Amino acid sequence: MIIAVLSGKGGTGKTTVSTGLAAVIKPSQYIDCDVEEPNGAIFLKPLMCDPIPVKVGIPAVDKALCNGCGDCAKVCQFNAIAVVKGNVLIFPEICHHCGACYIACKQGVLYVDECIIGVIEKNERNTFVQGKLNIGEPVAVPVIKQLKKHQRTDIPVILDCSPGASCTVVQSISDADYCILVTEPTPFGLHDLEIAVGLAKKLRKPLGIVINKACKDNSLITDFCNREGIEVLMEIPYSPEIAQTYSRGDLPILADKRLTESFQSMFSRIKKRVKR
Ligand code: SF4
Ligand code: SF4
Numbered sequence: 001m002i003i004a005v006l007s008g009k010g011g012t013g014k015t016t017v018s019t020g021l022a023a024v025i026k027p028s029q030y031i032d033c034d035v036e037e038p039n040g041a042i043f044l045k046p047l048m049c050d051p052i053p054v055k056v057g058i059p060a061v062d063k064a065l066c067n068g069c070g071d072c073a074k075v076c077q078f079n080a081i082a083v084v085k086g087n088v089l090i091f092p093e094i095c096h097h098c099g100a101c102y103i104a105c106k107q108g109v110l111y112v113d114e115c116i117i118g119v120i121e122k123n124e125r126n127t128f129v130q131g132k133l134n135i136g137e138p139v140a141v142p143v144i145k146q147l148k149k150h151q152r153t154d155i156p157v158i159l160d161c162s163p164g165a166s167c168t169v170v171q172s173i174s175d176a177d178y179c180i181l182v183t184e185p186t187p188f189g190l191h192d193l194e195i196a197v198g199l200a201k202k203l204r205k206p207l208g209i210v211i212n213k214a215c216k217d218n219s220l221i222t223d224f225c226n227r228e229g230i231e232v233l234m235e236i237p238y239s240p241e242i243a244q245t246y247s248r249g250d251l252p253i254l255a256d257k258r259l260t261e262s263f264q265s266m267f268s269r270i271k272k273r274v275k276r
Pocket of ligand 1: 059075076077079080081093094096097098099100101102205
């Protein structure tokens with residue numbers, strides 16, 4: 001079973017929820033798909049093996065054989081190629097590795113140049129995997145695709161996704177059986193939750209909500225959930241002890257023992273929903 005944990009924006013408690021789940025579901029595999037800022041390792045403290053580079057293909061041109069026709073530039077939807085006075089200029093930073101230019105070049109003078117855009121790191125037992133995109137690299141999807149190759153099928157998998165609703169998130173949750181959306185009971189939290197719910201619904205994923213930093217009145221979120229027919233799976237209380245534990249780099253379940261029980265009961269409910 002693959003459970004994706006996502007949120008409309010960063011800092012809502014996505015990593016609190018995904019690492020908490022990974023800590024109580026034994027055995028399970030945690031995959032940090034937040035490749036621009038992976039931080040699950042801080043809390044789960046895995047012993048990593050050597051990093052595996054993530055390579056992508058960037059087009060390069062054999063200038064001696066190029067006739068300067070410009071077909072490669074015309075087909076590139078990302079403006080990563082320009083042909084100026086018959087000279088081909090390639091901008092690797094904005095290339096999305098789609099491969100269209102190789103097909104468009106009738107002369108067949110474009111070839112693939114490999115470049116490393118990030119790494120995959122995992123522990124020996126393959127229960128912890130994280131992707132890291134190199135700073136300045138604009139396209140994270142190839143790192144997510146590589147991460148997915150290390151996904152296990154014999155134990156539950158927790159995907160800690162990037163915040164937002166970008167193509168990175170779409171790629172991460174494409175094969176998820178269930179989505180947990182983490183939010184806070186504030187107007188900003190609700191706004192971003194609506195975006196995340198829209199994405200999960202569009203992809204026809206079963207979903208539930210976790211309210212982080214829950215207070216006495218969470219009606220802003222619970223009213224929305226009632227209207228949309230979405231289950232509130234769990235509430236994590238607003239608590240200085242949890243915040244302090246988190247800021248020390250420890251799992252919040254250590255600050256409040258009742259959280260372990262709540263995570264276990266949330267997992268049981270999700271299993272039932274997925275089965276149904
Ligand atoms: S691979 Fe795709 S994005 Fe990259 S230069 Fe070619 S057409 Fe443009
Ligand atoms: S399509 Fe091929 S031949 Fe034409 S400009 Fe591009 S690289 Fe040169």
